[in-house]
Amino acid sequence: MKIQARRAPNRAGFTLLELMMVVAVIGVLAAIAIPLLSSYQLRSKSAEAKTNLGAIRVLEETHYSEHQTYRSANAEPAAIPGSVAVAFDGLTSDFEPLGFVPQGHVYFSYGVAVSADGAGYTADAGADIDGDGFVQYWGYANPDGSGTMVAGKVGCDATGLQPKSVGPCNASSGQSTF
Secondary structure, rough: OOOOOOOOOOOOOOHHHHHHHHHHHHHHHHHHHHHHHHHHHHHHHHHHHHHEEEEEEEEHHHHHHOOOOOOEEEEEEEOOOOOOOOOOOOOOOOOHHHHHOOOOOOOOOOEEEEEEOOOOEEEEEEEOOOOOOEEEEEEEEOOOEEEEOEEEEEEEEOHHHOOOOOOOOOOOOOOOOO
């Protein structure tokens, strides 16, 4: 007599309960990760301003070494951008003689104000990168011969800046929702 072993029926796939548990775990992980990722996104957008202000500083110093005066530049883009990047028109703006043309779109509006004697300047940038209605301002100030710092063209109050250092123009700038 032959004894046959009983086989368990083939069960292909997952039960509805198992699938619901996986979806719940993914939802919890997403709820934790998304706010953290948006914080990093805001920090990277702020890094754009610091990098571009450093480039403007180098170009201004080069212009000064050739012409013994700094070059003023009106805000470009003219309106302070919101949380979406906009085009920078470097070819027809006041930045063209300096050679400052950032690649791609920008989150910040940039400008350069020069002191009356042409021996000092403030390069500044402003944007509402998190879309909360509050503009953050970054700047770089090179005092004139008397040690006076000129206010920026975009809105930076240079008195809040450390001379010859890129940084936030006031206590609330650079401190967005991150």
